[in-house]
Amino acid sequence: MTQSKIVLIGASLEQNGGIATVENLIIKYAPSQTLIKHITSHDEGSVIHRIKIFYQALGLLLWKLLSKKIDIVHIHLSDGGSAFRKAILVLIALIFRQPVLIHAHGAEFDIKYSKFPKLVQQIMNAIFRRCDGFIVLSKTWKEYYVQNLGLNDKQVIILPNPTELPTQIPNRINVNKVKFGFFGRVGERKGTFDLIQAFAKLPKNILEKSELIIAGDGDIEKAKTLVESLNLSQKVTFLGWIDTRTRDALLATINVFVLPSYNEGLPMALLEAMGWGLPTIVTPVGGIPELIIANKNGLLVTPGDIKKLAESMQLVVENEQYRLELGKEARQSVAHLDVKTYWEHLNNIYTQILQLKPDLNLTPTSQTITQ
Secondary structure: OOOEEEEEEEEOOOOOOHHHHHHHHHHHOOOOOEEEEEEEEEOOOOHHHHHHHHHHHHHHHHHHHHOOOOOEEEEEEOOOHHHHHHHHHHHHHHHOOOOEEEEEOOOOHHHHHOOOOHHHHHHHHHHHOOOOEEEEOOHHHHHHHHHHHOOOHHHEEEOOOOEOOOOOOOOOOOOOOEEEEEEOOEOOOOOHHHHHHHHHOOOHHHHOOEEEEEEOOEOHHHHHHHHHHOOOOOOEEEEEOOOHHHHHHHHOOOOEEEEOOOOOOOOHHHHHHHHOOOOEEEOOOOOHHHOOOEOOOEEEOOOOOHHHHHHHHHHHHHOHHHHHHHHHHHHHHOHHHEHHHHHHHHHHHHHHHHOOOOOOOOHHHHHOOOO
């Protein structure tokens, strides 16, 4: 069987965040007929370091293109500066007449893209329209890219993020203390400070049998200062960024996942929590409302509504049966997002691109996010 040679371009595989997690899952579960070469185009660090990494990526891509060792260039796209960098890489690949697949993740792509000068937007739109496929995480994001970048409807493919489903989930019956978990970059966008304030609003009797665990990097010192000002130091634990093994151990320990974000694509942390059978309290932003059905497999709270967030947290502490039912439904809701099934859809996309088929609107893929 002939191997498909895919060049996967995106964030460093060692980097924190959802894009690197998706990249690692794609590489880990790649079938034998697909050979993947990863090129890092972005890494954390100084401006000089990031520029160096990008130029190295340019060099590696050019070498691959010149040596004709590529079937598809699969590029992961975030937002802000990522759009500029990836547009350059796309243009280079197109010059060499190589198929290009864009994979959009940016939670704030719409906000940051709208701030670009109109001429820059027009140039970048023209480049992205030349791509052979454009993966997005939800229907909402598909509508955005079609309407604002002028992409062809059939060019845009809905492929929700994958997750690794544990074979067993822990028994969470009759717990003495309900542990809330937040996984993500600590800061305004993810709603960390709203969460801390909501936790502080819990009635004393509820607070006494509750705990909040915050895992992630970012504005940790600011969050700690807020916790201290609210006299919650004994109830809130900061872990910093955690590795995969620690994350899974924590997912097996906590009872409720909370992510009150203001902007999202389709957060990996949410999918992972649901896979572990956890009830979730989240906000209806990005692709989340296409996955979470309010009061069935999770609770939805308007971003910034601290009062409602606190009420939702109190509800799941007081009602264990309801909490367990939400978790059970959550697990069932992401069964179709298992990484092995994900690879079947991704392989279909690769195959269609290689066969130069014009219709990339894969029905199975488009349906994977519906309930």
